[in-house]
Amino acid sequence: MSLTEMKCVPCEGGVPTIKGRQIENYTCQLKSKWQVVDEKMLRREFSFENFKAAMGFANKVGDIAEEEGHHPDLHIFYGKVVVELWTHAIDGLSENDFIVAAKIDDVPS
Numbered sequence: 001m002s003l004t005e006m007k008c009v010p011c012e013g014g015v016p017t018i019k020g021r022q023i024e025n026y027t028c029q030l031k032s033k034w035q036v037v038d039e040k041m042l043r044r045e046f047s048f049e050n051f052k053a054a055m056g057f058a059n060k061v062g063d064i065a066e067e068e069g070h071h072p073d074l075h076i077f078y079g080k081v082v083v084e085l086w087t088h089a090i091d092g093l094s095e096n097d098f099i100v101a102a103k104i105d106d107v108p109s
C-alpha cells in the first residue's frame with residue numbers, strides 16, 4: 001500500500017523510532033526530496049509567489065494534519081513555508097511522519 005493510502009495511527013509513545021536504512025526505505029517512497037535532519041525530523045521548504053499563496057498552502061497542510069491527527073510545525077514566511085515533521089511523543093520519526101509528508105507532496109504548490 002502506498003503512503004498516501006495509509007492513515008496515521010494515534011501515537012502517545014511506545015513505538016520505536018524509525019532509523020537508518022528504514023528511513024531510506026520510507027524517503028524513497030516520497031515524491032519529493034525531504035531533508036532528514038539528524039535522523040529525527042523531515043524538513044522541506046516550499047516556495048510561493050506571495051504571502052497569500054503561502055498561507056493558502058499552509059491551510060491545506062493544516063487540513064491534512066487535522067484529518068490525520070498528526071501535526072507538523074509550520075513556519076510561514078512571505079513566499080515560503082517550511083514544514084518540519086517529527087513525532088513528538090517519541091522524539092523522533094514514526095511512520096505517521098512519512099504518511100503526512102506523502103500527503104503534503106500531493107498538495108499543489
Ligand SMILES: C[C@H](O)[C@H](O)[C@H]1CNC2=NC(N)=NC(=O)C2=N1
Nearest residue numbers: 010011069070071086087088089
Ligand atoms: C493522540 C494523538 O495522536 C497525539 O496527541 C498526536 C497529535 N499530533 C501529533 N503530532 C506530532 N507531530 N507528534 C505527535 O506525537 C502527535 N501526537
